[in-house]
Amino acid sequence: MTTVPIHDAASHGTTKKVVTWREYKAAQHFRNKEEEFDGVKLGMWLFLATEVLLFSGLFCAYTIFRLLYPQAFANGSSYLDWRWGGFNTVVLLISSYTMAASIRWVQLQQYARAQANLLFTIGCGGLFVLIKFLFEYTPKWSGWFFFLDPALSHYPDSGQRALGGLFHFVDGYGGKRPGELFSYAFSSDPYEHLWWSVYYSATGIHATHVLIGMGLIFWVYLRVRKGMYGPTHYTGVEMAGLYWHLVDLIWIFLFPLLYLIH
């Protein structure tokens, strides 16, 4: 697409030369690359609109069920640890900052810094998902705690271990699952399984978006490394950034709604 084959004398074959930002011309149906950039950005914002409305269904389900069954939601929220949620919020906010910074570095042609920032952003996304799965989903779903989980000390040890002692089992803690799969014995409101349905749907779809965003940023990182972006052409970085900020935006609302209500 943006590569043109040229003859490479050294390797005696055709290789693909990367079009750098200096050589980048707009696609033939746009007037110039500023128009193209604006158009792509508008397209991206329309796509973000669809993302917001995708999550609107989950927020709507949340609102309705919280309105109808407030106690179930208050109880459900109390099973979540705001410290993990808060930590993950901070992780995402910082990653949003590094993402914005990487656009700035690309514009200023500081490519090493831009790449470092992009990798750091991907790392933050990974940390977010890791915490979500290791310290939140797994124990609540199954009762298996990661051995470093500080919450372990609050519960009696059942003595069961898995994966060479990496995971400890706490009998009775697990089973906080959505809908039909629900099997936690110590709930006190008859609608608590609905809380978990909303919780897993919302955070699960959000976590999927984090993973997609990480992939997108990695793709952009590779292109930055090839020198395809510069002060007047950095469309890909900007678009990946917008996507990443939106994922952050959704979490900014999910965090208080899920972790801080009572």
Add this chain to the structure above:
Amino acid sequence: MSTINEHGQAVKGDALVIQPVASSFDEGDPHGFGKGHHHGHIIMSATTLRMVLVVLLVFTVATVAAAQFEMWAQSFFDIVLPRWVNVAVALSIATVKSALVLLYFMQLRYDNPINTIVFLFTLFAFALFLGFTVLDLGHRDTIYSYKAGEVTPGGLGLNRRTGERNEAGEVVTETVTGSIVAFARQKYLERLATELGDMELAREEFARREAIFRHSHGADGHGPSVSDNNHSRARTGLTPDLYDAAPAGHGDGHGAAGH
């Protein structure tokens, strides 16, 4: 909109705006149609970005602190705040935070206004969606009060798939009457009874474990709190008349009695 700084560069707020040089007359665009549509490339200043991050982190701390404070005030001083306070505080802070992300990280402040319009339309559609749905499902009883009743708290029951298959390869199901929450209690108690060989012992063990998980809510971040009829809060006790301390007998505890 933008002004010129001391280096002769166009700035808008504190962001640098790079405008492509436009000739006075563009032959391919005699109506000036293409002009004024793009807003150049914006380079955010590093200070702005850092300041925004710091403010966002401060607001994150604030929202957690507000929630903790509300709970502490309630449990320590028995100040019962109206339910909407919690929601209003949390969502106001979240709105401010998201506005900062939108305006600075996503550059809406410096950008072509069309993108802001797109986003506002999205929020408008969302508001309609939420508003009308709540108008219906939150007010089923406005005209006929009997329409607010519920048949069985926690659901009508279902054939729950156990996740196993029998010899014929068919999915094995078990019948859940009423709430699956009550069903889960019953199943756990029955498991304990099988392990311990005695129902009475199982009830005692159940109550003991229940106390552990109730009181360890502190480990999950929330302190113990009380609840009353007008106020919804995380509860360590049971819904009155809904269950006994441990389920009594076989499944007769999860009726709608008194609810």
Add this chain to the structure above:
Amino acid sequence: MASIDNRNANTIGAAAGHGHGGGHHDEGSYLSSRGGLIATIWDWATTIDHKKIGVMYLSAVLMMFFFGGVAALAVRTELLEPVRNPSEGVVTGQWLGSFLGVESTNIAKNNQHYNRVFTLHGAIMVFMVIIPSVPAALGNFFIPILIGAKDVAFPRLNLLSWYIYVTGSIFGVLAILLGGVDTGWTFYTPYSTTTDADQMRVVYMVLAAFILGFSSILTGLNFVVTVHKLRAPGMGWFDMPLFVWAVYATSILQVLATPVIGITLLLLIFERLFRVGIFDPGLGGDPVLFQHFFWFYSHPVVYVMILPGMAIINEIIPVHAHKKIFGYRSMAFASLGIAAVSFLVWGHHMFTSEGELAATVFSALTFLVAVPTAVKVFNWVGTLYKGSISMTPPMVYALMFLFLFTIGGLTGLPLATLSTDMHLHDSYFVVAHFHYVMMGGTIIAFVGGLHHWWPKMFGRMYNNRAAIIFALVQFVGFNVTFFTQFVLGTRGMPRRYASYVDEFQLLHQISTVGSYILAVGFTGSLAVFVHSLLAGKKAPQNPWGGLTLEWHIESPPTTHNFHKEPIVHHGPYDFDTVLPPGWDPEDYPVPNAREQAAAYARAAHSHVGHEKH
């Protein structure tokens, strides 16, 4: 100023007078093949030319229309006779059972066949035919040309959305091949969560609708950016053809409404696979919540279906009446108004299931829809008034649309009225109403648009007389089929039933006969098009005398549409001041063509080459 005018003359002249070339690089028609069969197939499969993608959509949509139509005929054939006692030898669904290769005399089983076939009809027609028909097929082909662009804003995304459409359709067909789905096209819970619980077909069908939604979103997004960014110099917002306005409004709806069906269907898949319970009353969920989710999308989508139909009529009527459209701005704003109102009225699909408060509010709001819609109908009629009407096939379709759509719209009013809807809800009255709007409106407009642009798309004329005759056959068949259903509905025939009481039999039989007439009409139209492709006369540049940009270029267009970036000097419907480009009245003798041409020449004499008015 002189240079601008030269440029204009050059652009228009190159296209009009000299055909190919005109000093520019030698481009062939977009249809001309490059290389052998394999190369041609590969060229089409990887094309990013909006015209080829439009044609690919068109063929896919027509194929799906055929399948959906066969299902409709099966439904109508089944309803020739009501259920009989098995001992009498004929039971409901037996005919359908043998059609599907599973014969049985078990009434319940056979009723299920009926349910599956009408679900098949509904799901195919809505998701795979009507929604993509005009925007994705004709819109893809003509939106860039109408605004003077070389292509849509994101050509690769455009190709991707075609492949997504195909993938979605394959999932839909897979669900059908595995035995079909009997939930109805609306997938209401708890039907959709409980029927065939251990089977994957419902999941496949829901997944199909989910994937098709993606295709719809990407197409809509593409068009919005195209309209914003790629209009030719001189084409301001109010110089755009009204087709573009209506498709623009449609695209906004697609972008804002479709994601909600995305999350709804995703939750429905979760519901089926994991029983998360959000919609399942067995787990304390709320099935009415599903209906809200579903109709928040599916009501706007009703306008995604009808707005492009109106878009086509906007083009056909002024061109074939050779008259400036009446109330251009009100037409443009009516399109946006319909789009806006569509988000406020979804609850009128749920009058019997939602609470009374919401039903009252939704009923009051629903009447708002009538305002912009009526503005449009009045404007069309106002355009026809004292126009110089050529009874060409597209015009016949436009008049059919006016007649049928008005009936469809007016019968919407008793359905919007809460008290009457309580009686008519889920009856054949509703079925007849939405068929008048969706089929009499959108499909008829789509076929009319196909007749209007066929010469431009494929460079061939068709037999006008045959086209008009088959249009009339469709008109008769349509009314015989569906007008009887209004009567059936008011008498109490509920929809989605495989059987009925004996006194309805005559009306049902008339309706079935009507559907066969309709089938003959559509088959005839297909034959007209096939004949045109094989033996049609070569189409001139501007057979009907239109003024919009597609009539400034060759039939069929070259790969890049325009040899030079066009500069727009006149409005899309300035028939009073501008001579239609490249139009030779001898090419296509309309009744008063000569007089019209003379009048144009007189009027245009003092205007050509000047600024737009």
